Amino acid sequence: MNTIYKTIRISGGRLTKTRKAIVDVLSNNQCLLSKQKLVEKLKVKKIKPDRSTIYRELRFLTKDNIIIKNTIAGVDYYEIPQDHHHHLVCLNCNSISKVKIGSHLEKQEKQIAKQNKFNIINHSLEFYGYCHKCQAKLIKEKL
Amino acid sequence: MNTIYKTIRISGGRLTKTRKAIVDVLSNNQCLLSKQKLVEKLKVKKIKPDRSTIYRELRFLTKDNIIIKNTIAGVDYYEIPQDHHHHLVCLNCNSISKVKIGSHLEKQEKQIAKQNKFNIINHSLEFYGYCHKCQAKLIKEKL
């Protein structure tokens, strides 16, 4: 059985059609998904849960970190916990892409933890700017 | 005249009692303020704007980056743009404190920009974990 499915069972949840579909969609997705996009992808799978079900499910799945919520530029995004990464956020088209970073940040994290007597569990790092496509677009518009 | 006041005038805004108070409260605050905390601090100053005014003001002030919005753990926080810094977020008491970090991140940022042909404008970095006080508390509770 799927690892995530197991986690759901362990945390006391049942493997319903809707719940499995949400997890599957997020698993098969490259990066972050907004609630809206998630619902669209479920619709393609012929699954159209009620609004309240979506809210309940996202609350349930985020509760024990089966999925992770991340708010970027005022919008909530969801993803399956993956190998650690960060995000590039385009301020023009709002696209979000994954990016990995060298290990130096981890060293700094340990240093900060020590200096501030803070027990750091994890971190989030987002870079805001303009993606390659939008840079070209925006320059054209200025002409 | 206050630098921020000037910026407001330049961007076409007027210096009303409420607007000045909001900017003043944020200026005199150590770090981030939630909408709720902001309203509390205004009340102390005998300023009690209507809900809609608060929303309008925060929209107005964030529009041209006179103040900056940052969503952490699902809550919107506001602050005056300051010398660049990051945040330590306590997962237990939800306190947020400022922290500065070495310059290595800037180098990595340039590298990432080049690799991804991404024009990076800025970034946000939050460390999540448990503050010193809460660590002690949580250990006691376990006994």
Add this chain to the structure above:
DNA sequence: CTTTTAATTCTTAAAATTTATCAAGTATAA
């Protein structure tokens, strides 16, 4: 200083988002 102009505020209402409740349905364990 007074008048004029237009931004801003308050009030009220509407729209949008999120949560709660409960009967009916369904996954799971026995």
Add this chain to the structure above:
DNA sequence: TTATACTTGATAAATTTTAAGAATTAAAAG
């Protein structure tokens, strides 16, 4: 297969955010 308890959909309620218009007020003009 049956009993149990979780889950869903439907409805309504609560919360948050935005909109519209009249009254107020900051700022510019006279």
